[in-house]
Amino acid sequence: MEKTMQPLQYSCNNRKIEMPHIPLLSVALVLFLFLASPASSCKEEDSSSLLGFLDGLFRVSGLSTSWQKDTNCCLWEGIICNVDGTVTNISLVSMGLEGHISPSLGNLTGLLKLNLSGNSLSGGLPRELLLSSSITVLDVSFNKLNGEFHELQSTPDSAMKVMNISSNLFTGYFPSTTLESMRNLAALNMSNNSFTGEIPSTICVDKPLFAVLDLSYNQFHGRIPPELGNCSSLAVIKAGQNQLSGTLPAELFNVTSLEHISFPNNHLQGTLAPEHVGKLGDLIILDLGWNRLNGKIPNSIGQLKRLEELHLDNNNMSGELPPALSNCLNLTTITLNDNNFQGDLSHVNFSTLSNLKFLDCRSNKFTGTVPESIYSCSNLIALRLSYNNLHGQLSSGINNLKSLRFLALSHNNFTNITNALQILSKSRTLTLLAIGGNFKHETMPDYDKFYGFENLMCLAINQCSLYGNLPNWLAKLKNLRGLLLDNNKLSGPIPTWINSLDHLFYLDISNNNLTGDIPTTLMEMPALMSTHSDLIILKFPIYLAPFLQYRATSGLPKMLNLGNNKFTGVIPPKVGELQALVTFNLSFNNLHGEIPQSIGSLTNLQVLDLSYNSLTGAIPSALERLHFLSKFNISSNDLEGAVPTGGQFSTFPDSSFSGNPKLCSPTLMHHCASADAAPVSTISTGQYIDKVIFAMAFGMFFGVGVLYDQMVLYRYINFG
Template structure:
């Protein structure tokens, strides 16, 4: 009736406007009457744009099961839920909820099953909160429009609710492209007959690191998801061998599976992944690792690896980070051509069994900001070439057999950005100059941590230490009269 009345009034106004009025009306008054008469119809249209009632009810159930240590969500039932914090709706006439984004909100409680009624939901981000409990059964198959799921850095527990394949052999396809469940308390196996994983043909990133998953590495997704760019299974309890099928993820740039219970060799197919930039796996370092020319980060630390550093690794000239610490690697480093690694920023070869002189070629890597050779059996002296590393801020070569502490300090004082210098357990039985003029007035301008303990050094406590104005931590322990 209201609509009909408005239509009648509008038609009457048009009729009146085409006839000569009894009294003259200005054009401004005419426009005013039009606006006044059509204003109620405008508000009627807007009032019909409230979010879908079922979606609104589902959100209210969700909010009733969470609380915030920061501030309450303040989802006011008298306000359109499309205007609530963290909520996005589509432009349809029913205004369905398409996204929930509430990271870093201090939320505790659990993920209520009502969220599964949000059938148009394409993004769910509840990362970096304190949510706990199991994930609702059927979560993935119910939210079959979901494209991004990020529940990382919470305390969700239990098995991953991935439905198994249908008995009739039919297939379902899911548009999801990003799954991040890292840093939770999830457990159980990720089985190969999961309908969701098999149907996620657009999957780009899959991260389940830092949980308690068991069983085999779920490599079957490399068959159905040809766009996969990132796989992270690290810090779990996966066992068995590293599957050959991972080599089918042709577009993979990040592969991480370290800190599990995996065994065996790294499959050779992985070294044909031309776009691989980050590799974090257990196992010995293959001699042909240099085939990964796009590799930017190689992290094989704490893997009980043996042997030497492959010469071919120098061909990975895009390397930015190389971490081989805490293994049983040995041999000399003098034959390795560090000069090809001009993009290398962080190098950690600590806690191995390398012998021979400290490799001078490492100082030809002009981009280095951090170097760690601690815990080896290296000999020789610090090379003056270290002065060429203008960005060097961290240097540790403790627990080796280097000599000439006087020369080392004279050279290293020129490294202007050096903030950490750990050279303990070296220079055994040498004498340290205590002369205040031993170092330049502006020596070590940014040094905050300095350790020369455990070396049986002789002499008095050096007066030149007073020149280190930025010093915060000093270790002179286990020396002779120092």
């Protein structure tokens, strides 16, 4: 009797899975055949086609070492053959390839999968690949392919199932005939290109397997075709960031297989009809943000039992939130910000939404107090209720939110800041707290002993008209990166402990009544002396007006804003040590003396405002070295001499220098005499550098701590 192996047992979720009996002799035979037989030798015509592809490249990374003529192409890097030596799979992902895709790949009659994504390939996509009767998966995403697609009549037996041409430079219309003949197509991703025209109405014709359509980030316009309702198997449709208009067609809601609907950033209008919404029982994601929708959220939303994400932000929707929203037990994300919703939030029983992580109701017309049921959402990471008409005092129940990292309650009518800070300081998870625009005319609390906020990175208590001094408990917030206390009535000097906040790089204490000299310790802030800063990823963007987005606090400008106070004395010469400084504002103070030459060493500086002081002397020629400087204002001082002409100075308007009657230049009222003429700049044109565009981080929130906020910078930053 032949010996057999004993059955193997694996435990999975306390359930034993038994593997079948396998004869030992059979195992040995398979291993022998596998080890003894050489790899299949590829066909000569396949080898020639692959070498033709190689010839079309001018940067081949390591392929030239592997892809050698007169060697078995089945052993080449990225190549897989079947037992007959036919090339069936080409996978050359992120290989650094540059050049054109050769039509010779279309001669590979057995090729099933072709993946060239993540390279720098250019030129057009060969029609031979689209006409292939064997290729089932084609992925050329994330390249530099360009040009237009021409009308192609593919073979009737086209095998194409998955086509990904996203993140390229394609333009023009996508020919409908090319799609019509791909009857086996299941997934099409055309996102992040420059396709124009209307969405082809024939996209679903004779495609019983068609399940995924992604047209996002293009230039499609017109209406969403009602014919999409013929896609009986459609699960995902994404067409955000286009120019689509009209309403959501009723036919689309007949596709009950839909799990993901995403049309953000278009021009869609109309309402969410109750009889339509309730049909989509399998829907997981509904994203209609940044459109022109109006009306209410229908109570039928409660029938979407699988719904996880609801994005209706930045529309014109109104009415109260439907109580049935609490029936969507799987919700993780609700973004309703920037609409006209009203009423009491307590109409929704949030305690049933145990999976909720993000709740954003910013900029609406909600009234009442913060519902206690929200504090039952133990997984809540981000809560934003800013810019509403909420009132009352903060409840200690908020400390039940053990995962809360972002809290924005700005610009409501909350009272008792002392109570609020005592409650919130107990949170061990908060990284961003925005409570400005509340607590009107109260006093900034200070404490002899203070513990808490140990992980806080950004704090905004601005626009409250608070009295008092800069509180000493701030010195204990050792993880602080951003501090906004602007537009209050704080008085007294800047405390000397300010340089003990090693990570602080964004400080706005403008529009207060602060006095005294600018301390030299402010010129010794470590995060402003170093161009390096910790990266903090945001789940949602912050906005710097008009519409410049950032997703990381390190993308915010490294800033000192001390404007509109009562500071006296001189500008400390040590300011030149703040090498990372991008924005420096000392306007509307009582400073005197000269502008330090050391400011010329702040080579990252983009904004410098010293207006409305009593500064004297000449404009330092060293400022010509500030090649990134885009906004400059020294108006209303007592400066004298010639305005420099080198560097960025020729780009600044005369208003930047007005109110200094002793200044002279060819464009000002006071022209320079020949002896006073500004010296010719010795800085060559070749030294000019383009202005820096701050980096954007598009990552998610896990791994580095979460900040989740959207700030609007009008003149300065509006946090929350």
